[in-house]
Amino acid sequence: MDPRITATLDRLHQEADRDLPRIAMGFARSLGRKLQPSHMRDAWISIDQAQGQWLMELAERLGARNIVEFGASFGISAIWLGAAARATGGRVTTTELEPNKVVAARRHIAEAGLDDIVTLLEGDAAQTLADHAGPVDLLFFDGWSDLYDPLLDLLEAKLADGAVLVVDNANMPGSARFVASLRSRAGWTLGEGPSRRVAVATFGSGGRK
Numbered sequence: 001m002d003p004r005i006t007a008t009l010d011r012l013h014q015e016a017d018r019d020l021p022r023i024a025m026g027f028a029r030s031l032g033r034k035l036q037p038s039h040m041r042d043a044w045i046s047i048d049q050a051q052g053q054w055l056m057e058l059a060e061r062l063g064a065r066n067i068v069e070f071g072a073s074f075g076i077s078a079i080w081l082g083a084a085a086r087a088t089g090g091r092v093t094t095t096e097l098e099p100n101k102v103v104a105a106r107r108h109i110a111e112a113g114l115d116d117i118v119t120l121l122e123g124d125a126a127q128t129l130a131d132h133a134g135p136v137d138l139l140f141f142d143g144w145s146d147l148y149d150p151l152l153d154l155l156e157a158k159l160a161d162g163a164v165l166v167v168d169n170a171n172m173p174g175s176a177r178f179v180a181s182l183r184s185r186a187g188w189t190l191g192e193g194p195s196r197r198v199a200v201a202t203f204g205s206g207g208r209k
């Protein structure tokens with residue numbers, strides 16, 4: 001991997017490893033209310049290094065050229081996906097709602113030398129991804145799980161045959177419900193993720209049409 005990408009990821013993962021107090025602060029901010037993205041504006045809540053490596057290798061194996069991510073946070077997973085897109089000659093489109101995260105993630109993506117490959121759209125993914133042009137080869141859902149269903153409705157017609165959907169935190173209730181719903185959604189086949197935390201599903205070929 002490009003040393004700029006490795007150095008940036010090493011630094012960002014070290015920072016993300018110190019997330020516990022920020023996550024605790026996020027829950028304190030929400031104080032009995034439904035947890036909102038703004039409550040977690042300082043928390044990285046990112047994938048770990050092993051997940052990043054797995055995600056990059058998956059994207060490379062698929063030869064994914066059009067990669068879409070929901071939930072950029074501070075940019076860690078977007079950088080892993082960007083590293084894959086550099087290898088496949090592809091592009092990554094990612095989305096983030098929280099303005100402070102957008103600014104920082106863009107800085108981190110540039111630091112990794114991937115700003116020509118990764119585009120970060122600021123705002124609500126339900127709007128920012130509405131005009132995204134397909135065919136999408138790889139979709140990574142790592143945002144707020146109540147948006148997964150509507151987002152899939154929005155993007156399904158733009159998916160390539162054989163497109164892969166990866167869902168992080170699949171062992172948490174909201175995401176688990178969404179993943180279970182894929183069993184009865186036409187065209188989808190659930191596969192084996194690398195761990196209970198990560199679900200993988202394939203659209204089209206091999207699935208129910």
Ligand SMILES: C[S@@+](CC[C@H](N)C(=O)[O-])C[C@H]1O[C@@H](n2cnc3c(N)ncnc32)[C@H](O)[C@@H]1O
Binds near residue numbers: 071073074077095098
């Ligand atoms: C779990 S974090 C993403 C972590 C990131 N994928 C990583 O591994 O570095 C989820 C992110 O989704 C963002 N988010 C939540 N709802 C959103 C929405 N409607 N549109 C865009 N981003 C949203 C949150 O602000 C949060 O930063």
